[in-house]
Structures are given as C-alpha cells and as structure tokens.
Amino acid sequence: MLLLGAASALVDGINAGIRARGFTDLRPAHGFAFVRLAPSGATVVELAEHLGVTKQAASQMADELVRKGYVARRPHPSDARARLLTLTERGWACTRAADEAASEVLRPWADALGADQVAAVRAALSALTVPGRIRPTW
Amino acid sequence: MLLLGAASALVDGINAGIRARGFTDLRPAHGFAFVRLAPSGATVVELAEHLGVTKQAASQMADELVRKGYVARRPHPSDARARLLTLTERGWACTRAADEAASEVLRPWADALGADQVAAVRAALSALTVPGRIRPTW
DNA sequence: CGAAATGGTCAACCAGCTTGACCGCCGTGT
DNA sequence: ACACGGCGGTCAAGCTGGTTGACCATTTCG
Numbered sequence: 330m331l332l333l334g335a336a337s338a339l340v341d342g343i344n345a346g347i348r349a350r351g352f353t354d355l356r357p358a359h360g361f362a363f364v365r366l367a368p369s370g371a372t373v374v375e376l377a378e379h380l381g382v383t384k385q386a387a388s389q390m391a392d393e394l395v396r397k398g399y400v401a402r403r404p405h406p407s408d409a410r411a412r413l414l415t416l417t418e419r420g421w422a423c424t425r426a427a428d429e430a431a432s433e434v435l436r437p438w439a440d441a442l443g444a445d446q447v448a449a450v451r452a453a454l455s456a457l458t459v460p461g462r463i464r465p466t467w
Numbered sequence: 468m469l470l471l472g473a474a475s476a477l478v479d480g481i482n483a484g485i486r487a488r489g490f491t492d493l494r495p496a497h498g499f500a501f502v503r504l505a506p507s508g509a510t511v512v513e514l515a516e517h518l519g520v521t522k523q524a525a526s527q528m529a530d531e532l533v534r535k536g537y538v539a540r541r542p543h544p545s546d547a548r549a550r551l552l553t554l555t556e557r558g559w560a561c562t563r564a565a566d567e568a569a570s571e572v573l574r575p576w577a578d579a580l581g582a583d584q585v586a587a588v589r590a591a592l593s594a595l596t597v598p599g600r601i602r603p604t605w
Numbered sequence: 606c607g608a609a610a611t612g613g614t615c616a617a618c619c620a621g622c623t624t625g626a627c628c629g630c631c632g633t634g635t
Numbered sequence: 636a637c638a639c640g641g642c643g644g645t646c647a648a649g650c651t652g653g654t655t656g657a658c659c660a661t662t663t664c665g
Contacts, residue, residue: 331592336474358652374612386653388614410612410661450588454469496621512643524622526645548630548643 339434346430352423354397363424370415477572484568490561492535501562508553537561
C-alpha cells in the first residue's frame, strides 16, 4: 500500500530531477527503456519484452528516442534482420542525470532511516522480487 | 529500482487474486478508486483528486463502476449539486476479496523475511511517504 | 533447399485521458 | 432579497500511446 506510495514518489522524484537537468522531453517510461539499453544495447523485441508491451509499441518508442537524439539504430553485428539500439552520448548524459536524481531522492530517506536500515530494506526487497519485470502503465 | 519491482509485483498479485475470485472486469486503477470510496464514500472531484486525474476522467470511471454494479450514485446529503459515490454490496465484496489477495501476496514475503523485518520495512516506508498520492499511470 | 520461425515495419483501430464548453446549485456581499 | 462569482458535474471533441493484423526480409532447422 505505502509501498506503492514510495515507488510513486521515487519515480516522480527522478522524473523531476531529470527535467531540472534539462531533459524535458522524456517520460518515466523512457527511463525504463534506458535501463535495458544501457549495458550493451538491445533489439526492439528485447526492449518490448523488458517493457511488457508489443514489439510495435517498442518500435514506436524507439523511433521517438531516435528522433530526439537519445538512441541510435545500428545494424546488428551478427543478424542482418535485427537492428541494435544503443544509447548516444546524449542518452548516456541523460542516464547519468537520472542516477544523480535518484541519489537525490534517496539521500533524505537514508538520512531519516540510517544506513543500516536502508541496507536492510534493500536486502529484504531484493530477496523477494523474483521476476524483475516492470509495468509502467496499469 | 527494486522498489518498483516490488510494487509492481504487489499490484499484479492483487489483480490476479481478484480475478481468481471472480471479479474479472476490473483493472488495478479501479482498486485505487475503491480505496477512496470505502471509508464513507466520496464525490467525483474528491475521487479525481485522489487518483490524480481530471474530474471528467473520474466521472467516466464512476459511470463504468456504476454500470458494472460496484458503485452507487446517491444524492449528497448536504449539497444538491454533488452526488455521493458509495460502494454497493458487490463493491464491498470485491474490497474484501482484494484484502484477501493482498494478504496472500504478502504472506510469502513475511515468511521469507520474518515478522520483525516486515515491521521494520513498514515503519521505514511510512516514515517517508509524506504525500500519499498514487499515480496509477506513468 | 524448402518450410517454419524470427526481427522489424506499416496501417488501422481502440481505450483512457485531456481540454473546452456548458448547466445547475451554493454562498457571500451589498 | 438577489445578483454574481465559485464549485460540482456532465457532454462533446480530440489526442496519445497502446493493440491487433498483415506483411517483408532474413535466419535456422529438417
């Protein structure tokens, strides 16, 4: 119940922090896409699976991110059908900004609770969430 | 990050539990409405504020819930402009089903963590979430 | 080498929410 | 009393972001 409130506050806080840093044309859903693309890129279907939407929706979103300069569509190194979506320099800058914003949101929580309590909560939650899927829209 | 995963798992679990109990025509967003209506009813604008949407959207949702038999539109006792939205017996039955479903989701978590840890997490989170607003759609 | 499976796109459609306009009741001021 | 601004609620139109369905190119397997 209040788990939802905390999650909502976190997402809103990160989104506000990103906007404050100049990335005003992104929604929280885009952040979930960045999470999947950051490590080493991904294909459209991988992105779709990660976001829990159809591949068409993921492709549309990729279009938007390419148009706004956050993502590049490169040929896939080992499959001529596929295209590898990777972050551009602008995309990486936004990812760093998101990390900063997340730290800003978490800092007052850590101050209020104490480092050991925060660690305990993190450990408790990580012991639970088996799937790790994220559903941005209910 | 994994806070979101836990929240998502909770919502999905409750939704699945409700469907398993025969309420197949409801979405998670409806549950958030029930939370506001349960104590003593609410007006459309109060519901809209609670859900973070416009009053038109809240009114539409109220229409749907009335049509499906979960909510009744009664005249407001002290304001002829307003109408008081209250839960029907079917609405209350669904609320009870949701509570059961929530317990089912939480039980394995409590088993895995221990009661004291769960209490600590609850206390930690409740110390943080000042606003208590819920944004079902990002 | 041919058939089924996979990655991707195009097109049409739909649900849920928004903006804008409007009606009826409240409540305060003069 | 009563006129007028404010508030609760609905109607109508439009948009955004998603879905379903069809299709092409390439890969993979029998």
